[in-house]
Structures are given as C-alpha cells and as structure tokens.
Amino acid sequence: MSIQAKICGLRTAEAVQAAVKGGASHVGFVFYPPSPRHLTPEAAADLVARLPREVVPVALTVDAGDAAIEAILKAVPIRLLQAHGKESPARVAELKRRFGLPVMKAVGIAGPADVNLAHEYETVADLLLLDAKAPKKGLPGGNGLAFDWGLIAHERWARPWFLAGGLTPGNVVEAIRTSGARAVDVSSGVESAPGVKDLDLIAAFLAATASV
Template sequence: MTGFVKICGLSTPETVDAAVAHGASHVGFVFFPRSPRNVAPAVAGRLIARLPDSVTPVALMVDADDDTIAAILAEAPVRILQAHGRESPERVAAIRARFGLPVMKAVGIAETGDVARAHGYEAAADLLLLDAKAPKKGLPGGNGLAFDWGLIAGERWSRPWFLAGGLRPDTVADAIRTSGASAVDVSSGVESAPGVKDIGLIAAFLSAARAQFEG
C-alpha cells in the first residue's frame, strides 16, 4: 500500500469532487454528533454516489454500537469502518465479524508506550491510523495536533497504516519522509474554519503528498 491519501470530514459535493479530481484514494465521512464535520448518513450516501469506484469511502465513528453502525450503513455504503474512539481490540474484531467490512483503528500517539498499544490492534484491525493523541477534553480527532513522527520512524507493522495528526500542505512531505508513511490522512489541515473544507488546500495537500510519494 503506497501513496494513499485520505481526505476526511467531507460534507459537500464541491469538496468531494475536489478530493476526487486531485487524486484522493480515500474520502472520510464523520458520524459523530460532537464534531463540526458530522454528517447525516443520508447526506453521506448522496456524496458517496458521486465517487468513482477507485475512491474508497470511509465512515469515521466514535465508540459506536451495532445499531448505530447498522443505521449508518443502511444509507451510506462505505467500504471501510474507522473506529476512532476507545474501542478495544475485542470490539474492533467484533465490528469486523458483525458487519463484514474492513476496520481501520485509530490510535493516538504521544509517547513510545502508545506505539506499543497500537501494535496491540494489529491482529484485530485491517488497517491502523496513527494519529496525535487527543487532548483530554478535546474531540477524538481533527484537532490539528501533530505528534513526534520520529516515534514511529523505522517501526515495522503487520497491517497497512495511515499517518494522521496536524498534517498540512506545507508539512506533509516532511511527515512522510520522517515517519516512513506510505499513506496519509488529513482533516483540519485542509480547512478554512472548523468543518469547512477549502478546495485550494485540498488540492495543495494532495499535490504535496503525491509529489513526495512519487519522488
């Protein structure tokens, strides 16, 4: 898995189209009421209908129960479920078994112990998302915070993984070089205000990431 870029937290046709046009491999839709990027499943379903088969839609959920996941899937035909809360490896495995879809588990990183904790999800999850650890009173993600990419430099993983956390058009190349990431995920770094995606920043981020991956 090399050169993948996920634009997360999309909510309008214009920004979905921009992500596709500029080369995103994945697009994420947030189903978490506290987030400024939250969308209704029916809205996400209409946006997913705009995607070519080459772009993978992802549902970001936070500690969602089975009924909530089922309600999302009834209207939004995503192809990956992103568990972005405090889900245990056992819960991740249960989601995979219940819904028959790949699960991406987000793990907050701030110190070496968190890297070890992320490894604990490799048997349960299909993909990992290594993100900055959220502040205690903040949202689980999308906070614009980065972590020390050197903590995962040279780390070997048995599952594909995305790098996230405070990435921006002007930092993504360095993040890829330092961490060794072959896939990146951005949300707040391509926004003009919380939850408001900027088409120009989406284009710039994808251009910078692609140039680094292909260089």
C-alpha cells in the same frame, strides 16, 4: 510506490469533487454529532453516490453501538469502517465479524507506550491510523495536533497504516519522509474553519503527497 491520501470530514459535493480530482484514495465521512464535520447518513449517501469506484468511502465513528453503525450502513455504501474512539481489540474484531467490512483502528500517539498500544491492534484491525493523541477535553480527532513522527520512524507494522494528526500541505512531505508513511490522512489541515473544507488546500495537499 505512490502515497495514498485520505481526505476526512467531507461535507459538501464540492469538497468531494476536489478530493477525487486531486487523486485521493480514500474519503472519510464523520458520524459523530459533537464534531463540526458530522453528517447524517442521508447526507453522506448523496456524497458517496458521486464517488468513482476507485475511491474508498470511509465511515468514521467514535465508540458507536451496533444500531448506530447499522443505520449508517443501511443508508450509505461504506467500504471501510474507521473506529476512532476507545474501541478495544475485542470490539474491533466484533465490528469486523458483525458488519463484514474491513476496519481501520485509530490510535492516538504521544509516546512509546502509545506505539506499543497500536501494535496490540495489528492482529484484529485491517489497517491502523496513527494519529496525534487527543487532548482530554477535545475531540478524538481533527484537532490539528501533530505528534513526534520520529516515534514511529523505525517501527515495523504487520498491517498497512495511515499517518494523521496536524498534517498540512506545508508539512506532509516532511511527515512522510520522517515517519516512513505510505498513506496519510488529513482533515483540519485542509480547512478554512472547523468543518469547512478549503478546495485549494485539498488540491495543494494532494499535490504535495503526489510529489513524494
């Protein structure tokens, strides 16, 4: 079984092309103004139009209201919602009902209690994203931080899940082997500066995941 890979925080056609060429299964677009990776729905729509059908476009939002999500979906043919804030299980279930799309819930991991929290979303989310817990004053994701992959090495999950947090071309193979992940997510680990994707790093990351 091959490893799926999601390249998140894409902002240019060149970066999208690099992700597609390298074999990414998912590409993520950030709709969160404080992030250096933020895009408008109109800009994202142009990038999604370049995707082949087999690559899944993902909308990352952070505690977004219904009106904001509706504006994104009106402009962009998104196929997966990524809830990357403090959305409760009830809110995740509501997002699925209201918008009729699968939802991936991100959960920050720093210790066993966070792993237990992630399990609470298994009955409502379609997928989980196990990410490093964000610093209190930092962005909710894309901080280049990793967590102890051993915390989830022996967990059994009722839903498919992606591993995220501090992944790079240099450590992703170790991360996969330690955690047991079958899907990975990267953003800052393939950047030359915050929000600036490095095409060579994207290629190297995807080549590394394909080698497992």
